[in-house]
Amino acid sequence: MPCLDMMSMAFRGPIGKGPPFRAVRALSPVHLSFLILLLILIGLSLLILFPLSSAYSLTSPSGVWLMRDGQWAQVQGSLDRSTAKSGGLSFRLCEAAGGCVSIYAPEQMEGFSELASLRNGQPMRVWGEVSSAQYGARFIRAHRFELLANSELNP
């Protein structure tokens, strides 16, 4: 209610006039304040339920270093040096300019078996969550991946 009071005062609308459930014949500044508040609340609710970091941000392997932990990212590059880890596979994804990022793909990930058989240099796109290892290095915990043709890989 204080919020409504403030908005209504700003618009100098007649708050609290008449019985609350009379038939609406026109949209008064008070009605509009309610609608604006409703729109703002819907927007805030969506952003609380789906924070900015929940969308996959398109970035480069070296750009992952600028991202926050927990943010979702989409990167593309060439596969380099894969290593089997407990419960999954770790590999590096490198861009043409030389920047690389470590990717961790858990066994449960769709297409994991195909990933394990890929050769170095295979262009691919990876979607996942940015995380930090114990010693501070950034890596991406992969959600899914897509293999690309060489021509699809942007320099």
Place this chain on the structure above:
Amino acid sequence: MLCIDFALFIPVYLFGIFASLLPGLHPNSIGALLNPWLSSWPDWPFMLVALLGIRIALQFLPSILVGTPAGETGLGMLPGARMMKEGRGLEALMICACAVVIATLAALALSPFLLPLFPSLFMIIKPWVGYLLVIASAVLICSEGEVKKAGYALLIFALAAALGLLTLNLTLLDPLFCLFVGFFTLPMLFSPHRLVKPRQKKTDSFPSVSLSLLPFIALGLCLGGLSDLLPGLSTPSQVAAIATLIVPLSAPAHYLALVASIEASHTAFAFSSAASAGVARVGVVAMAEQMTPISMQSLPVYLGTYALSVGIGAAALLILGRWLIPRWSKLDWPALSRLIGLYLILIILLNDGLLGLIVLACATLLGLLTLRLSVRRTHVMGALIGPAILNAFGLI
């Protein structure tokens, strides 16, 4: 994390409010200017959407005050400036805010249900669009009454259609801005006898808005959705121009509600259209899509950012308008007009260079010609309806 997210919006909203008050400084231009530096910032696409949301609501303030083109349709200035001249500036603001807020709420709620319906609806209308436009244009021209005036109206319509066809095929950043500033704003600013000090009705509050506007807001909602999904039909500006055939400009409140609703819903539907069909027909949405793809997962984030920004923009529109409009008539209008005219010419030069200025000059001549011949200025809508007719018959 959440606090960081919301704190980021505050400077963006302040900048957005400032930028939205300057005609011609569209988020498309801001995005094109800042993308090289900020595109690697993961939150930048959402900040661009925030700027767009603020502008969707706030763009109507300069449009009502000085009659500059607003938004994708560019047409809000016609009824807005007219109401301002009649001393109904606050009512015009109230109508814009209501239409933008209601249309955004409705578009958010209806997107999942309406999107699958539009293509089938279009398939029914498509074969008849060209004929309907020709008949409606003929009615518009003949409505001048006298044969001589109808002849003048036809001349203006044909010249505008030719100019529109040429301009829309040029590689200009904002062709509609050049056209509409020329058609409407400059002739008004530089015709001394038309400069009326818009003294406002004495009132200490915003007037209530009649519910009779709701059908026009609903129509705008449908047209905004159609312009998003049906590239064959037209852009929002063409849709709004065609709507002048159904909703006459002589009913400024109705037309203002319609245009504001088209603006807000067209952008809201653009996100859903990008997520479902991969087609983003709003510049900023397309830019954001390239940085953070609009998928079913990121759609709520985009829609949340947009809804929040439109709400804040609408509140800013009312608060700033409430302060500005009563003071507007006290300004030195001839000097202000010259300054605004100079600013508009400069922004067109900056955006579109010499080519933009040539389009502006041609459009201004046509705008002045309508005043000279004393025919309705609606006929310059031929600039958009003409290409839409040719498009409908597959001639372009």
